[in-house]
Each structure stands twice: as C-alpha cells, then as structure tokens.
Amino acid sequence: MSLLEMPALVPVHDPVIAKENGVYYCYSTHGFFYSSSDLKSWKYCGKVLEGLPSWIFDFVPDSDGKDFWAPEIVFRDGEWRFYYAVSSFGKNTSVIGLLTNKTLNPASSDYEWKDRGKVFSSGKDDSFNAIDAAVCADENGNDFLLFGSFWGGLALLPLEKNGFVKEGSVPKFIASRQKKGEKLPEVNPVEGGFIFYHNKKFYLFASHDFCCRGSASSYHIVLGKADRITGPYLDEDDVDMLFGGGTILRDSFSFERFAGPGHNSVFKDDDGKIYMVYHAYDRNDNGNSKLMIEEISDFLK
Numbered sequence: 001m002s003l004l005e006m007p008a009l010v011p012v013h014d015p016v017i018a019k020e021n022g023v024y025y026c027y028s029t030h031g032f033f034y035s036s037s038d039l040k041s042w043k044y045c046g047k048v049l050e051g052l053p054s055w056i057f058d059f060v061p062d063s064d065g066k067d068f069w070a071p072e073i074v075f076r077d078g079e080w081r082f083y084y085a086v087s088s089f090g091k092n093t094s095v096i097g098l099l100t101n102k103t104l105n106p107a108s109s110d111y112e113w114k115d116r117g118k119v120f121s122s123g124k125d126d127s128f129n130a131i132d133a134a135v136c137a138d139e140n141g142n143d144f145l146l147f148g149s150f151w152g153g154l155a156l157l158p159l160e161k162n163g164f165v166k167e168g169s170v171p172k173f174i175a176s177r178q179k180k181g182e183k184l185p186e187v188n189p190v191e192g193g194f195i196f197y198h199n200k201k202f203y204l205f206a207s208h209d210f211c212c213r214g215s216a217s218s219y220h221i222v223l224g225k226a227d228r229i230t231g232p233y234l235d236e237d238d239v240d241m242l243f244g245g246g247t248i249l250r251d252s253f254s255f256e257r258f259a260g261p262g263h264n265s266v267f268k269d270d271d272g273k274i275y276m277v278y279h280a281y282d283r284n285d286n287g288n289s290k291l292m293i294e295e296i297s298d299f300l301k
Helices: none
Strands: 016-020 023-027 032-036 043-047 069-076 079-087 094-101 114-122 134-137 143-147 154-158 172-175 190-198 201-208 220-226 247-250 258-268 274-282 288-295
Touching (some): 016 069, 023 069, 069 134, 114 143, 154 190, 247 274, 258 288
Antiparallel strands (some): 016 023, 032 043, 094 114, 134 143, 143 154, 154 172, 190 201, 201 220, 258 274, 274 288
C-alpha cells in the first residue's frame, strides 16, 4: 500500500470519494465536500445541506439540527444516492436518510439534492445503531446496506432497487468485538464498515476502538474477506470478524505524524487502481482529522 503525496492536508472526517466526468468529489461528516482533478489538490465546494430535513426530529429529537455524520454516495439507475446519518453521540437513537441528485457538479443547472426521507432507524430498545451507512452489491448486483456502530456491531440489510430497505428485513450482524463463546461486551467498539467486491471475494473493512479523541484516538482499520457478502469474514488468522477478528491495516503506529486512522471507504478508479480513503488525526495540528488516500491495488491482488 502506498500513501499518496498530498500538497495540502484536507480537514475531513469519515470521508468517501466519488467520481463524475473526470472530477473527484470527497464528502465527509458535517456535509463538507471538496473537488479535485488528481486526488491531491482539493478545492472546498461548500456543504451538501444547510440544516437538516424537519422529519429528522421525529427520530432524533435531541439532534442539534445542523449536521449529519458519515456519508455514503453511490450511482444507481441514473442518479446519485447520498446516504447520511443523524444521531446523538453515545446513543443509538439514530436514523439514516437519503438524498438524490442528477449530478455532483455544483455548477450544473441540474444540481439539486432532493430529500427522499428515511431509509432506516434505530432506538434505545434496538440491538443496533443506524449510522455509518455503506452500500455494497453482491456478485449478482443486489444492493445491501451495511451499517452499525458499537451496540451489536456491523450488520447488513437488503435494499430494494429504489435504494430503500426491503420491508420486513432483519439485520444480519457480520462484525463485532465479541469473543466466541463469550457475552457481547458492554462496550463494543467496531464501526465505519465498508464492503468492497474484488476478484470474486468480498472484503470487509472496519474501524476498531475509539475515534474523536484527537491524537489520543485509538482507532485502527481492520480487514477480513469472505466468499459471500453475508460472510463469514475471516482475517489472515482465520478469525471471524463477527467474533473479534480483523487483520490490522493501519493504526497509530503506521505513521509518525498521524494517529487513529479509521472510518475508511474504498473506490476503484477508471484506470483500475483501487484506493482506500480514510481520516487520521494530525499530531502536528492539534489532533485535527485529515484526509488520507492510499492505493491498495497490489494489496488486494
């Protein structure tokens, strides 16, 4: 894996990158987004939303009403689908919403994010937390929603062709810090999941331990792979990620300058190169989070 040399460090958290007409767009928590022609020099473009849709407060009444967390963006059926989460820190009173747009270019006359409403939600009586959405397709092109943070861990739900959860579906957990044969720990630090399909294998990336503590963050990126999208996802020691497994890819010892690397996404460029995108906390800048991009094409062969 090789880290891209970037002339400027971009302040993002929970980043995801999409590409349209030769332009890369990076989206992050709080709705900030940037554009680039080379993945190195980034231009600030503003916010996806100023304020949240009013229906959010039916599900998260104590939200501050300003920002969302951990976006995901995919292109399906001629439209861009933008998933986002709203929650209260430390609670699983959460909701995942959906916006759609014809284009990512804010200068286009067709540019308009349209609110499509709720995709999935969770409450205090649920064993899951409806945040950190990622959309992944199986080998037949059927989409699934991967989500979860702490509580029971990471889980999957099948999606309809319109991008919403299939009615009556039950979450299937695929990653946790629970040890096999033991009870689920009171604190279950696993989140930020992402599934990437490559060479007939499904790769599950996740973040273990704790973010959002600046240079003291213990976040680190782990990986497992499976033959089916529903798992089991095994690490290099054949430990199931459902029972605490995960091969460490990046941690606070990976770079001298950056701590707590985590909450990654993955995308494949037009030339076939595969990139892992994540944030890490800058020890040289008061622990502020920065955009990190690595090519991982050789690693996944």
